[in-house]
Amino acid sequence: MTTVQVELNDKLASELDKIVEDGFFNTQEEAIRFALIKFVESREPALAERFQREDIAWALRQKKKAS
Numbered sequence: 001m002t003t004v005q006v007e008l009n010d011k012l013a014s015e016l017d018k019i020v021e022d023g024f025f026n027t028q029e030e031a032i033r034f035a036l037i038k039f040v041e042s043r044e045p046a047l048a049e050r051f052q053r054e055d056i057a058w059a060l061r062q063k064k065k066a067s
Contacts, residue, residue, distance in 0.1 A: 006032070 008016065016028050025031035 016031060019025060019031050020028055025034065
């Protein structure tokens with residue numbers, strides 16, 4: 001497992017504290033991990049499409065070089 005350190009502005013840190021205090025999560029780390037997972041999940045289709053487009057562009061460049 002990798003550890004990542006982040007800096008939060010005071011307002012965001014306060015909101016994070018409140019979410020934990022309200023019992024939505026047991027720890028700040030758990031709340032941040034959940035938020036990051038949800039962000040990545042929401043971006044997966046867009047990321048997959050971007051990688052596919054980059055792969056296709058690379059293949060077309062290689063074909064052009066070979067011609």
